Amino acid sequence: MSSETNLLPSDVSELPLIRIASDLATMAWEQMVAWRSSLGAQLDASVVDTKTSPNDLVTLADAQIESLVRGYLTKVRPADIMVGEEGAPALDPTGFFDTQLLSRLNCFDPGSNDLLDTSDHGQPLEWHVDPIDGTVNYVRNIEHYAFSVGVCEAGEDHGRGLGEEGWLIGLVASPGLNATWLGAKGQGSYRVEGQLSEARGSTLAIPARRLYGTPAGLSGRLLATGFAYTGDNRGPQLAKLLTLMDGYDDIRRCGSAAIDLCMLAEGKVNSYAERGLGIYDYAGGGVIAAEAGASVHRGGSGGPTAAAESEQEARRLIASI
Secondary structure (H helix, E strand, C coil), rough: CEEEECCCCHHCCCCCHHHHHHHHHHHHHHHHHHCCCCCCCCCCCCEEEEEECCEEEEHHHHHHHHHHHHHHHHHHHHCEEEEECCCCCCCCCCHHHCCHCCCCCCCCECCCCCEEECCCCCCCCCEEEEEEECCCHHHCCCCCCCEEEEEECCCCCCEECCCCEEEEEEEEECCCCCCEEEEEECEEEEEEECCCCHHHCCCCCCEEEECCCCCCCCCEEEEECCCCCCCHHHHHHHHHHHHHHHCCCCCCCCCCCHHHHHHHHHCCCCEEECCCCCCCHHHHHHHHHCCCCEEEEECCCCCEEEEEECCCHHHHHEEEE
């Protein structure tokens, strides 16, 4: 089925979890744009540090965004669990942002000048957050970077296997590409141009494109993938590349697993496969790809992750990584 131009259904846009994820993306988008001018070609050590290798970069923006997200969720969903990449401490958004930004947040109450506790007293949820997926791209001013969040039920192992059990919503927001992708369990996936919070500010319905994966009749087959930063892990990946590419004409490697999975949802690539991801890397994009019709295999922390048009191909990719 081909994608179509439409509006974001209110049943999706008004979901409490989507509204919260939209707030998180608004804060992250603001800070990614604000920090971008500080990151020059010299990769100044005052704003950039390394993790496992010189190309596995973590910025002050990374840590700050995660802190703001943690601070927000501490107030809005205090019983939930946030799993972030950087382990940064909580930072209260109401003491950080000005009123203009805070007024764009769904859960901000101007009367109390504070964030509202929206707890529903149901089962606690896990928020898997990557403050900037594609940090190398971000630092080098390559457009393919994004904030990513995926939400699943807590207390079970939802990291591995095919299917959507336990995963509820995903949202990926990219200032560089000026796009937001979102998906909700059983309700489809969509692309919104720009920020969801800005689109919501209109009195009109939110323009969005429903996503269905690769349209029928599209020529050629592309596989999205990624490679490890360190040579010890990269060697085995490269050795398996020919087998992995069986049935594909070429690969794409944009440097952000979240955006790769959104490209799959849009039908720009046919499949995605990569080993060595954290759950936060694929949490948001995995929901979006699955709701667009893909079979998604989540590899947990460090295992093989794949998404394809069929379960058979997803399993082949997993066996080939």
